[in-house]
Every structure is written in structure tokens, then in C-alpha cells.
Amino acid sequence: MHPFDPLTPEEISRASGIVRPHFGGQDPNFRVVTLQEPPKNHMIQFLEKEHRKQPTGPAPTRCARVEVVVKGYNRNNELFELLVDLDHDKVVKKQHQKGKHSYIDAAYMKSVEAACLANEEVQAEIRGLDLPPGSTVVVEPWAYATDGMNDMTQRVTMCWFYLRLIENEDANYYAYPLDVCAEVSEQLEVTKVYRLPTSPDERIHNKPRPFDRRRIHPTALSEYHPDLRPNPRTTTKPYQVVQPEGPSFRIQGQHVNWEKWSFRVGFNYREGLTLHDIRYDGRSLFYRLSLAEMFVPYGDPRAPYPRKAAFDLGNDGAGINANNLQLGCDCLGTIKYFDGWHNTASGEPMKLPNVICCHEQDDGILWKHTNFRTQNAVVTRARILVLQTIITVSNYEYIFAFHFSQDASINFEVRATGILSTVPLEFGLKEKVPYGTIVAPGVLAPYHQHLFSLRIDPAIDGQTNSVVVEESKAMPVGDQSVHNPFGVGYVTENRIVEQEGGFDLDFTKNRVFKFVNENNINPITNTPVGFKLLPAYSQMLLSHPNSYHAKRSEYCTHAVWVTSYEDNDHFPSGQYTMQSSGGDGIASSINKRNAAGTAQSVRNSDIVVWHTFGATHNPRIEDWPVMPNERMSVGLKPVNFFSGNPGLDVAVSTQENNKSVLVKDEDDKTDNVCCHSRL
């Protein structure tokens, strides 16, 4: 077992067993039993020895982090966080997280749904809608995004109503949002029922209003499930990836070796896929990479819609919501799947099958040169290794993939797909709604943002790194001290980040953020070895700085954050985002350290870089009824780290290996041969 390996089923059972007796006979609801990752200062030494194939000495103490909920005073839920030493089978820390909430409890959400539908007042509203026969009301419970209107010590659930118009459980009920809304308390009481606004300037109210049957439209426009659709197009011919000698990767447990890359695959209920101890050709690059948070605030200003703002990692969990990936569906070629493990409410291990897939892809040309004097062409094809996980968060899907390349770069790709979250609108409106797009009769898809935080823990030839901000700048003209006679000269200017903080992108200056090791100067270029961030240029949070959205998310105001490394500091909007009231995020942490005088220089030290990126998603009708993927990509690329192109030794592309097929014109009798027949 490696210290980075997720908890085994046996460890999960054992940790629960150790925790269980600590609640005075009450059977706690186990929300989380996960690996408490080992302290970095111990791990650095461990990894150094491991890679030198020396005895590693004792591994760090194996530790579980446990969250349980127990019933307290007034049947309130009380959250406790515990640390369990699995080497000595004991609880080493137990903390009452007063007023905090664990992530969304799917079983509890089902109770909310049931309680809501069973409520008299709700039933009266539904009767008032006079719904078409054969249709079914579906309640979609959402975690409450703090808006300052409720006491947040208890959970409140917002229930949105939809209509499943036809009798098929896979029918797309988001095509028929209903103008009913209910609020449900922690104790499963329906505390408020009202009608939603259905025009741009309307407010919530309680006037009964029947369902407008003019909204009913052909299923071909609103259904995505093939059982409910006309026959699909038949023009797309099969396309198969064949790897006759098997994959180029070697996987042992959680450790992956591929084309000079070496790293370990981690997994937890919250971040889902994590990557550890990433090296290329034996040299350390990153200690850890993970998606750290994701915030989806909606831009519809009308109450109660400001309560729609999801922390898809902190509240929902990218691990617990990861899809069970299936052969022939989510990737092509030769595929290795990784399972994850989580826990049941009673603390037993629960398998999450096939939550990560690992496979290779061809990625076009890696490099090519044709010597124009000899006409000899040399081409290599690019192979990438893909580590992919896909999550479903109610209506939406996110496809997250790390791509490793033979040129020693890494790309993190996000694809957003799935179904838009919709709200009701009066039928027949003939204007555009300023904060949403009408995607079907009586259906508004409100504007919203998806803001991701990619956490990058660099270890560029070691843990002591700096962040350099480089800009490309025209040399002055007419300045006698500068030789730029033709006005064409330009230079790069570097500024090293000295203090923790948030920074912005500026492509007009070709501003580049680099992670460098100032202690290791490349002997050819005379510059520190480094990697650079290829950012995704994105609009930051549109919510007002005084809004709860802004106070709770914090990381969404700057594209690049630099902080000092701290063990277990993985979450830029804080550990407990569920109905949080703000002040727990990355900006507050920095401010607190500055105020306390404990802030340390981030130059030449152990640092973490957080990249905020995403999309201001103003829906198109083309995103309906299911979104073609919307792609975002972030890159990490060596800059004067190696002594040359790391993919220079990739073998040239040959027809012998690739076995491509020529489409010949009928009158063409020539042979096409590979450019490397000579080689």
C-alpha cells in the first residue's frame, strides 16, 4: 500500500468501527470516511527515497478523515469531524463543526421530495395547475444558496417543480418547469409554498394559475433519450480504435507509467480524480493536481432564483456523483477502469465502480519538418494518455480529463454537457428576456456561470518554487539609451510574486504565469527551470462583491491565486460550503494571515497555484434539450525545463504501424506510399 492510495474497503470499515462508539450509543450517519492525505514534509522524504529505490523508512501514519452527523437538540443535525489513526486504531481528533453542514445527502433529498409531494398545500397548488392527464409532477430538490433570508444553522431545501408530460421515466421533465416552488426545513416540514414569477418583471405570488397547455410541444424538440425520439441519423459509419499490441501504459495498483510519465491516481468523494507525485523522465513536476472547486451561480435576479448557486464539488461531490463508465460508450480503444470506494450511511464500504477511465488517444501530429532542400519529411504522431471522470449533478454533466502528452505537457480539459436548468415563463412572450434564453415554449434557461478552480501544487525539480509573471513588451522608440532603431524590438519582463494573492490575466500583454525553481538554472538558456500555465481566458464572477455568491465563493474574483502550501488546504471556498455564509475561502485565508502577521513570502518556497476559469454560459437554443459539449482547456507546459524537445525521441510515423486506408478516385491507379519508405 502506498501512502497516497485511497482508503481500502477494510480501512473504511475499520475507521467507522473506531468512530462509532464515540457518540454515546447513537448510531451516527457516516457522511465521509476518506483518506487524510499524509503530511507533505514526511512524503517528500518518502518519495525521494522511493524514486531512488532506497528503503523509504516508515511511511507516514495512515489516517482517515471522518464526517458524521448525529441528531442533537431539537432533532437538529450536528456535524462532527474526526481524524482516525489507522496505524493505532484510535480517534486522534474529534471536532463539533457547529452550524456547518456536510455535503448533500442523497437519501435525505429523497425524503425531502417525498415530504414535499405529500404536503397538503403543495397538493392543492398542483390541483390548481389542472395538469394534462397522464402527466407526473417531479420535484427537484436543490441545496439552498445562502441569500441572507434564512437562519443558516439548519438546512433548507428549495423544491423546484417540473412536469413529466409522458409516461416514461426517462422523459425530459426540464422541458416543462412549473411555476410552483416550495421550501422544506431540516425537519422535513414544508415551510413555504408559492408561485414563481413567469414574466421578466413579475414577483412571486400565490395566485392559482392553471398550466398553459399551449406550452405542449412535439417530443422531437424536447427529448434526448433515443426511446423517445425519431430514428437517429444513419450516416455516421463505425469508427474503431485498434491497439494490436495493447496499450503503451503500465498500471500497478494506483500507479501509472506511460511514455516517461509516472504518477499516482487518487480518488475521493469530493474532488473525484486526484493526481499525485507527477514526474517526467524521473524529474519531479507536480506534487498534486486536482479540480478543487466549481461554482455555478445563476444570473436571474428575481427571488427566489438567487438561491440557485451550486458548489458542485463542495456541496455535491465530484467523486460521489461520478458516472459508472462503460466500455464502448465513454472512450474508444483499450481502456483501464479504476473503481472508487466510499461509505454507506452506516459506515460500510461502498464501491463506486469504473469512476475513472484511462486510455490512449491519437492527437494528430506531434512534430513535423520537411527539409525543403531534400524534400525529406519527418513526421511523428502525438499520443496522449487520458485520465477521465464524468459527473452528473442533477441536470448537468461535466467531463473532466487530464491529458498527458509526449512533449511533457499536461492539459486539463472540461466539457460541460447534460441538460440546462430551466424555469417557467409565460407562453407567447415575444421579446428576449435580458437574463436568459427562451429554449422552448414557456421555458427559460437562465444565464449562469460555471467557475472552476484547478489546484496546482507545483514541485518543479523539488518543492521550493516561485511564481514568475512574464509580459512581452515593445522596446521604447526614441529613447537614446535603448537600441531599437527600427521600432520592431520587444523583450520579456519578469516579476516574481513575493506575497500571497490573486492575480489577473492579460493576453494583450502576453502575460504568462510560470512556476520556476530559482535554485536550478538551465545551463543552456541561463534561466530557472520552469513550467507555464496556459490559462483559459474567462470572465470572473458577475455577482456583486457584497452578494452572498461573492462572499461564499471567494476564488471567483481572480484567475490566478498563489498561496503558501499547507497540508489539507484543498478547498478555495472553504471546507464546508453547504449553506456557508462566507469568509472561509482563499481570499479570507490570505487576509487572515496578513492581519495576523503570519504571512510568509511565496518566493522560493512551497507554494500552491489555483487557476479560476470557466464559462459565462448564456444558453443557446442549440444547448437544448441536451447540450453538445462546451469545451474549456487549461495547459501546463515546460519552459526551459529540459535540454530540448521532450518528444524528440518519439519514433516517426509509418504506414506499417498506422495502416491507414486510401480513398481512391476511380481513375487513380497510382500507389500511395508512406513518406518514410526511405527511412
Place this chain on the structure above:
Amino acid sequence: MHPFDPLTPEEISRASGIVRPHFGGQDPNFRVVTLQEPPKNHMIQFLEKEHRKQPTGPAPTRCARVEVVVKGYNRNNELFELLVDLDHDKVVKKQHQKGKHSYIDAAYMKSVEAACLANEEVQAEIRGLDLPPGSTVVVEPWAYATDGMNDMTQRVTMCWFYLRLIENEDANYYAYPLDVCAEVSEQLEVTKVYRLPTSPDERIHNKPRPFDRRRIHPTALSEYHPDLRPNPRTTTKPYQVVQPEGPSFRIQGQHVNWEKWSFRVGFNYREGLTLHDIRYDGRSLFYRLSLAEMFVPYGDPRAPYPRKAAFDLGNDGAGINANNLQLGCDCLGTIKYFDGWHNTASGEPMKLPNVICCHEQDDGILWKHTNFRTQNAVVTRARILVLQTIITVSNYEYIFAFHFSQDASINFEVRATGILSTVPLEFGLKEKVPYGTIVAPGVLAPYHQHLFSLRIDPAIDGQTNSVVVEESKAMPVGDQSVHNPFGVGYVTENRIVEQEGGFDLDFTKNRVFKFVNENNINPITNTPVGFKLLPAYSQMLLSHPNSYHAKRSEYCTHAVWVTSYEDNDHFPSGQYTMQSSGGDGIASSINKRNAAGTAQSVRNSDIVVWHTFGATHNPRIEDWPVMPNERMSVGLKPVNFFSGNPGLDVAVSTQENNKSVLVKDEDDKTDNVCCHSRL
């Protein structure tokens, strides 16, 4: 024959034959014999009828545009441009382009090389270098980038010197730039020989200085050709694309039909691949798409380096320099190649084989949704159609590819690869050069920019289009007239472009450029049907506005240009870029129309949009000795054009079609089945 089809070999011969007698017995040097594309006003009617399968009436007159060079007074080259009516076999226009130059003449460049090497003074300089035995001097002639130091009515060629250290014609001589420089006149006279600066502050001089043999380094660090390198890595296992039922495309002549897409493939010596009459599901999207220009100015301020600035289309030609693509090398799967035709100096047709390839690629997941209530997942895979061309311009390669997607979007991808242009530097410098990167001992790779212009001629449901600039903007807080009680609301604001001009990107405002048809309102969204540009965020030209680089390129100062459509207006730095002195580009054209009072509103009219993008390429040592591809991508995507997801009818992904292979753990006995076994 279709009016958009390039000239046939027979037409090329015939056009030359018609032109030849027009030069008083002198045998002209035929530089260009290419299609003069038909007038749009005629073509629109023609295409309308063609797509309705009605008789099209007479096709537009078939016309050739011809450039010839003849010897004039003082053996000067005189350029003539002619138009030939091929329906009536006559010259309809003949124009002396006084003081202008056609694109680079490869045969002439070879004479320049020979003349340079034969020169006494050059030979004396070479002797003074005291070069290692067995090495060969290579002269690389470059077109002269105007810097105001010479009379530009005659061609001047800059000769850069390199050393081929070993006796192999494919050795990478860019690894040994020599500090010698020569200038060669139109009449093949060496007019100037001097030594280049070799330190950041040195100037050109004539002091002899022997080649510093400490620069000699292992070939493993400087060679890319497999014959000259250690054995390649053997870990990359074969990866094949199999299409058992053949490709999904149907190609007839230059016409391509694929997955509801229809378009025509064009080709000319300058732009290379062009696309015409692009439609999806029968609806018109774009009249024409092409890469229109590319400018590569270098940022080294020291004379004579300001003369390094290449118009890779205008001076070199993306068509004439297109690679002969080979099966098994440049793509995988089932591949259709298109040939191009150009002309010899004597006006005969010259085949350019396999200059364009067309094939399909799998592109990951197109869309997915898992119903969390039923756990039923529906996944479709994305197939794309790739039209690719690769050009070699001396040291560099560019891979240009249009990707057509099933969701009705188009991506234009550029990959830069090949070898950096290098200059000599003194051995052992221990500092960074501010405007370049040292990539090998005594070898500086100067900073430079690659700025592309993608010309987009939209035809969104017809030719009458407008450009809308949309921004996403927070709603005000505390303004009583605006309902935004929680400070989270945001809206889009639209501004329609009324006048021709250049515009800038701003991701901080989520600024989006759309091409819309204001006459066609989407009945569901209540907004004009449109497409949007997904730009590549890039730093614009760093050269000073008064520099020749800026005056000659013009399009490089703004990311988006909007102009009124004019026939044959294809080049944003002007028709004749070779040693141009400026004033012929897109900005000057707009200014001239404004000054003359002939500027027309670009709203609701026939418009062209030009996107400037690229890279400020400050080389990394990882780009050496051959660059792993540097990727840039521009997208065109429908926005409220259709009535829903255009890829909604793509069939779901199945293991039956995809035949993926499972990597099983040794202890795993379960079967993995496709997610669609139920369907």
C-alpha cells in the same frame, strides 16, 4: 465543372497560351495562373438555384488571373497582372504593377544562393571562419522585410549563413548559424557582406572572427532526423483507426457531403485550402472561409534583423508550399487526398499532389446525460471531419485544419511546428538575452510573433448579415429602477456594428462577436439567427505603429475587423506584400473609403469578418531542435440559429460499433457491458 472549381490543367495551359503573345515576343515568366473567383452577385443566384435543384442558367464567365514577370529596362523585373476570359479566350485586362513584386520565386532564390556562394568577398569571409573539416556552408536566402534602408522598386535578398556540420544533407544546419550576412541584388550581385552582431549590444561589423569550435555539441541535442539520432523510444505501441464500413463522407469532385454538411473545396497557390458555399442541413452559413494572411515579425532590434518579417501567404504562398501528404504519416483512418494545380514558369500546368487531406476523427463525447433517477445514461460520440493542409516555409511548418462538427460548429486549428529560425551568439554568454532564448551553445532563437488572419465571409441564412458585439454585464445594485435585490443578476448587452473598422477582444466582459441575420428572427428565442466567433485570445503586433512592420501588415493591430464585401478583396495586407512599403492593407482601405465618402454601413449588408490571432512566440528550449506543435484554435458556433441541438439525432454510442477493449485486473472476473445494452 463548378464555378468555384480551381482551374483545370487544360485551363492553365490555355490561359498561358492566351497571355503569351501579349509581351512582344518576350517569353514571360509565369508566376501565377489561377482562378479569378466568380462575382458574388452572380454566384448567389447560381447557388440558390443549384441548391433548389433548378436550372442554374448560365454560369459566371470562367476567368483566370495571371501574373507574369518580364525583363524591362536595365534588366529590371516588371510585373504584369492579366485577366483572361476563358469562355472567349481573350485577355480582358492587362495591368503593369509598377514597383510591385510577385511572391517569392523559388528558382530565383536558388540563383541567389549560388551567386552568393560564388562571390569572392563571401568566400573570403568563409575562409576567415576557419570552419571544421567536412562541414558545409548553407546559404538561406530570405525575402527582404522593408526597413526603409533600400529602394524597394527592386528585389533585395538577405542571405543568412549556416553550417551543416556533418556530411548528411538532412543535418540540421540551423544548429550552427554563422555570423556572416550578405545582401544580393535583383541582378544577382552581392552588394554587401558583413559580420552579424553576436552579443546583445554589439553592432554589425567586418572584423574577421573564426568559428568558435566550442559551439560544437552532440548531434543528439540538435538533430531531428532519425538517421542522425540515437534509437527512438520503443514504448509507444501501434494505434490504428479502423472504419470497417468506409468513411461517412461522400466526395464528388471538389464537393464534400458529410453529416448534413455540404461545401466545396478550393485551392490556390497563395491561400492554399479555401472553402466555399458552406451549408448545414441545407441552410447557408458561410460563403467562403480561408486563411487570408500570416505575418511573422521578429523582435530582435539589432540591424539587420528587422529585415526578418515574413508574410508566409503573401510572400511565400500556403498553396505552393503545401506538403505532399502521405498515407500513414499525416493522418489516421480512411483518407481522401486532393491534388492542387499550379503552373510552371513557362505557363504549363504543374501538379501539386496530395496538398489537402480529408478524413474523419473521433472527438470524444458529443453529449451525455445520465438520468439520476433511473441511472440510465445516454452517450453520443463526436465525429469530426478534418480538412488539413501542411505547409513548409523554410525552417517552419504550419498545420492548418478545418474541423467540421456534428453540432454544426467549425473549428480552424493551427499547429506551428518545424525548426526555429536561429542567429549566432557568442559562446559562453552567462546571461539571458532580453529578446531571445539561447537554445544551444552559441545559438539564439529570437522572439517573434505569428499573426494569422482568418477571413470569414458569413452567409447566415443569406448574404445580408450584421455583426453584433455582445457583453455580459452585472445588473446595478442600489438602483431603484432595476430589480436586483440580491446583487446576483446579470444581463447581456448587444451593440450592432454600423461602420467598418477594427475591434478588440475583452474576455473580462465576455465580449462575443456574432454574425446574425436581422431579417430572420428565431421564433422560439425571439432573437436574430446567428453564429458566434470563438476567438483565440492573442497579443497584437508589438512593433511600433510607425515601424514598417506595422505599416505593411495593418491587420495585426486589432483582433476583429469588419468590412463591406468586395469581390477579390482577400488580402488584409494587400495583394502585393513582397517588399511592400505599407498603405495597402485593411486599415488603409477602410480609411480611403471613409475619406472618399464611399463607406457603406456594414449593418444588414454583405460583410466580411477578419479575425487576427496568433502567438507571441518567445521560444522555449523545448521547441528545439524541432518544435512540438504549438496549437491555436478558432471556432464558429451557432447561436440561436437552429431550433435545438443540431447533433441531437446522432446515434448513441454502442460497444457493438466501437469494439473497445477492456484492460482487466487479474482478479477481475466480471463482464463489462455497454451502457446501452438496455436500448
